[in-house]
Amino acid sequence: MRPAKVLELAAGRPTIPLWRNEAGGLTFRIEGDRASVVKWNPTGSGESLADEAERLRWLSGRVPAPRVIEAGADASGEWLLSEAIPARSAVDARWLAEPDTAVRAIADGLRRLHSLEVDDCPYDWGVAHRLAILRRDGLPVPAELREPPPVDPVVCHGDPCAPNTLLGDDGAFAAIVDVARVGVADRWADLAVASLSLDWNYGPGWQPAFFAAYGVEPDERRLAYYRALWNAE
DSSP states (O other), X not given: OOOHHHHHHHTTXXXXXXXXXXXXXXXXEEOSTTOEEEXXXXXTOXXXXXHHHHHHHHHTTTSOOXXXXXXXXXXXXXXXXXXXXXXXXXXXXXHHSOHHHHHHHHHHHHHHHHTSOGGGOOOBOSHHHHHHHHHHTTOXXXXXXXXXXXXXXXXXXXXXXXXXXXXXXXXXXXXXXXXXXXXXXXXXXXXXXXXXXXXXXXXXXXXXXXXXXXXXXOOHHHHHHHHHHHHHO
16 A cells, blocks of 8 residues: 555656555655655654755765755655665675675665765764664663673664665666765674675675775774664664
């Protein structure tokens, strides 16, 4: 079922379902001469599409990401309309069949994002910020999370799982998507989750290739800490 706002934005053009998240958020591709993608979240579903739209505008010209056309909200929910990028998710059937290519592209995309100037980024995704959200939401903060490891600050994605990287037909990194959490944090906050998501999407054995493509040796302490924080959220 298409929400009324999605049908309004489509204006009679075909819509193709792309994604449904656990909170009921929906993503559709709107076909046409200038294809677009619309994300719609029901009221009270969690992360704000307004936050994502703001971060997409900030990323424009810095790292490849969708260009915002329109964003808004009404009584039923929020929407974010952006230009479609001629690329496929890293978990598209083509790249599931070529995980070596996908893993390199994911690493490349994160390395490019992490190379941005930290002082230019107005958003925070650090440990203190994340623990404050846990407390706000009434979730427990395990004792082992209260003293984080030393921080190597970069501009992080915040949700760097494999589906949030797009690849062009040549197998190169094309864009990042789902950027509502973009902010300054320890680079290992991204690397811990991105590497773990390779196991979920491609099966075990791809983490060494990921770290090699990114250009670091695994830091086991930071990997363990940020995976535990991710699981606590």
